[in-house]
Amino acid sequence: MSFYDYSVPTPDGKEISMRDYEGKVVVVVNTATGCGFTPHYKDLEAIYERFHNQGLEIVDVPCNQFAGQTPGTDEEIHQFCQLKYNTQFPQMKKSDVNGENALPLFTYLKSQKGFGGFKGAMGIAMSAMLKKIDPDYKNNPDIKWNFTKFVVNRSGEVVARFEPTDSMKDLAACVEKLI
Numbered sequence: 001m002s003f004y005d006y007s008v009p010t011p012d013g014k015e016i017s018m019r020d021y022e023g024k025v026v027v028v029v030n031t032a033t034g035c036g037f038t039p040h041y042k043d044l045e046a047i048y049e050r051f052h053n054q055g056l057e058i059v060d061v062p063c064n065q066f067a068g069q070t071p072g073t074d075e076e077i078h079q080f081c082q083l084k085y086n087t088q089f090p091q092m093k094k095s096d097v098n099g100e101n102a103l104p105l106f107t108y109l110k111s112q113k114g115f116g117g118f119k120g121a122m123g124i125a126m127s128a129m130l131k132k133i134d135p136d137y138k139n140n141p142d143i144k145w146n147f148t149k150f151v152v153n154r155s156g157e158v159v160a161r162f163e164p165t166d167s168m169k170d171l172a173a174c175v176e177k178l179i
Helices: 040-054 074-085 104-112 120-133 168-178
Strands: 007-009 015-017 025-031 056-062 149-152 158-162
Touching: 025 040, 025 104, 025 168, 040 056, 040 074, 040 168, 056 074, 104 158, 149 168, 158 168
Parallel strands: 025 056
Antiparallel strands: 007 015, 025 149, 149 158
16 A cells, blocks of 8 residues: 555545545644643744745644653644634544554554654653653554654655654755755
8 A cells, every 4th residue: 555545534524535645745744732741833834834835735644652741632733723823724623543443544654754853852761752652662653642744755655754753844944855
């Protein structure tokens, strides 16, 4: 199967096919509204505004699997993002990204780009925290935390994975090269 064979549910119960994004650069991200990384929404929106007209799409999948940092309904999450960050990219139904109930899209993305490690001082803190939860966390492709971003090129290939501790400038540079 390819990226284009997957779909994700919307808050209103519809399915968005990744085939709708064929020929575009796509960033798929699991998000949270009550996380230290929630300000990534500001940078994601800036990247979206800069590159959307050139073929960028962002698929925002709220997820409550990491310390319960995405409370609320889909509507409450959507209102928060629009009021606080003026997000314009589509937001999907709150869903799991790991485990037996994970969206198949995320299972696919993780199979294409595994965990590459955390960076910087925040990365050291994240590593210490995750070691307590899963001593073998480095050796599995699971999503480790909120705001893990996968970049898919115009041909549907998963070309990059950015962990939440990675620089948003690096994500923007990656997108710019693909546009």
